[in-house]
Amino acid sequence: MRTVSNMIAVVTRETRLEGLKQRWGTSNQADFLLGAAVKHEVERRRQVRARRGIAVSETDLCEFADSAIELTDREVYEEEDAQYNESLQQLYRELDLGIPVREVDRSFLANFDFGRCLAVVVIGQDGLVANVAKYAGDLPVIGVNPDPLRYDGVLLPFQVREARAAMQRVMKQQARFEPITLAEVNTITGQRMVAFNDFFVGCRTHASARYTLEADGRRESQSSSGVLISTGAGATGWMSSVFNMAAGISRFTTDSELPRLSLARDERKLMWAVREPFVSRHSSADNIMGILNDGDELVLGSLMPTQGVIFSDGVEDDFLEFNSGNIATFSVSEQQARLVVG
Template sequence: MSSSRGSENKIILIKRKTRLEELVVRYNTIQQAQFYIERLGADFSDYLSEDFQYRKAVETAVTQLSAIGRLQVLERQHVPNFIFGAQDTVVVLGQDGLVANTLKYLHEQPLIGVNPDPLRWDGVLLPFRVKELGQLVPEVLRGQRQVREVSLAKVELNDGQSLYGVNDLFIGRRTHVSARYQLELNGVQEQQSSSGIIVSTGMGSTGWLKSVLAGAAGIVSRAAQMQTEDAERTAAALADIAGVSAGRGLAWDHPELYFTVREPFPSRTTSAELVFGRISSKLPLRITSQMPEDGVIFSDGVESDYLEFNSGVEATVGLAEKTGRLVV
């Protein structure tokens, strides 16, 4: 990365609406929003405080970044359709979810996670403060900051559409109605009816995957079957499971994904054996939808940005060809 990079690229500042701004969009005025919140017995002053702190952080970030180079401020909702330049540097003004939901749309541009309100947010993915940007960003532009690689998940449909996931992918029904599909891994096929499939990355291993493992008694049985199929892979899998269950999680650049099936229902036409497993670049997971309507695939909890997954559509899930790059 050359020292001239700062003159060639843009700095993209990603921000979001505060809870107060979202309420005003819904109820038209602050007064009406206040009436709604206080009628529910909540503290409206907390909404005002959060909004004030975030606006102050945005103003400070804009001032500092504008002094460094070309700056473009981008609202969260425009990120999926925005074309990032290859030499852009991206600054995300937290929370953690905003970092994850930005990272999957990048193509290895460095991302800087900034905590706008450290007293409010812990920010695992937000190691920096707004006041540090003036020194931090020039160091990133000069290639003087360490960057941590993050493995991503990718799902590709047989109609050409694709979607990336930083923490996880969900494959199932839009509603709580059971999802029907055929699952295939390593040549083994199974008809299933369940509450959907979760595919987790290393970064996402302390989230949805951890909660599923905590109550997945069927995994013990599946692990025993895997023991006879491939002892080496099973030993590694059990070590990973133990780490996740103990709260340690997996490395963010973990070279495999894990899938879990939520609440599989065995019947005369459906089974519940292939409910857990590892996905690698050489061993993808294939899922064929048998849902006439409302089948969806979305990532990182953003249900509004989804792929339709209805009858006949086949999804192939594996490691993405790109990685995320978080500045640390």
Template sequence: MSTLAPRVVVVSRRSELDELLARHGTRGAAAFFLRQRGRDLDEVTARHEALRAALTEVGAAVPADWRRGSVERADLPRFLFAPEDVVIAVGQDGLVANVAKYLDGQPVIGVDPEPGRNAGVLVRHRASAVSRLLAGGRPGGEARTMVVARLDDGQELYGLNEIYVGHAGHQSARYVLSVPSGSSERQSSSGLIVGTGTGATGWCASIARERSAVPELPGVAEAGLCWFVREAWPSPATGVSLVAGVLGGDSELELTSESERLVVFADGVEGDALELSWGQRVRVGLAGRRLQLV
């Protein structure tokens, strides 16, 4: 029985130049738009060319007998990944987080097209390294913890950095929060954030810096989560005692909506969100799947 050759799927997003041209039509119009904002078309063009060069080099590094595919970030919700895929994300760190929620064990190689400009936490390789990484066959990766939100109607949403539950406009959301200890509290806040060790350097870290007492944030390889309630409002009907903590193992937070419409989204992608209506419940905890980061 023949073994199906791996497929390399290259994930990217449109460059800023591509987006400017789509909006303004011509380079001249794009240049005028940038000048009005104190920017230069040459800088935007250089970044575009760096991305194109990285994509070309990555494409040339794929073994001749492997299958190929490509997808832009905006089309990820509609793209079907296969178990034998090797995913190469060419762009900023956030692109790896964007694709992670659609994967289940496929290795991900993060390629930084502009070394020195990006943090390079998740896009850890240059395009020139891809040939070596694929030379030995399908590469292995280190497991990164993910977080999952499960609605009571069976819908699920995964995140690599964090999951947000709250009002779509980040205004006051009303709900009942239940924690693993068995305590529960009716709250009004600007949302609940549940983050992983990978995400603990981002949104969760920003919230933690503003608090005088915070739980210890998980490390990137740790099977644990941290959670924060943003701007909980004390009132005769709502409390502020359950505003931060950690989760591990099978422990979960449960949130029951007392608003007409709350949203659940992951890793800052608000366009790919689940919705909760009044009385609907969502449970958030450690995901069974992990990102395999090469």
């Protein structure tokens, strides 16, 4: 049972600049290592030209440096960081509605008690909304775009200046919502997880995953680099890479384009695909893709003694162990995300 709603949760995540500082300790150290990376890349490209007997001019060296700097441009990181923090401070001013506001870093989502919240405001990239939705339950989720010039904002319908009005509509129960279909997995060990975009099932390392797969009454043993189970929201994400690979192979071998499957975000269906299936004496690849309608199940049984995992929405640190003897059932979840759109 949910306790009394008495706060607004604002979910944030570190900027790339903050990530650099955490990795390298100080701004000066980060600057030094970024500069060293540029010099290393320029020298690498010069040596490649030299091995081919191609002369390198000063203009070439400048072009090498410009290209390398694009990958390590500290000014871009600083601009992103400044814009994000400015937007965050403005957001707090917009949400000054007489209700306590609690900031929650992305890394603490799995342990935060959302049952105390009236709503969840997400300020970041689209992927942060996906990370939040599976923990927020049926709470209204308000996606705020902190940097419209950099972020597409597919799941971030509001500018910072619009957050106050959006929250007021939620408080008055006048907000418009888009229901988002979630995927769900349940294991025989009693564990449950939901996904906004997708599930990955496989091995923690780059070793092949071994498992049995059962769908549409067909069951087979497989060995692959993992299985993806995607919602409509995730169909343009990780799952799209499967279609990209298949389309590229089709163009190369037959000079034709394969059609792509798509699902609406509120459609009560999932799609699944096996990544890089391997055929051997012990594994087959007859059943490598399908659609799960509401009420259908995809059942996977682990044949991996160790390192088997299930995680959702790209969050590898929050995973379910999926080792030998464990069986996981994937289906359309009864739980839906409620994305505020107006």
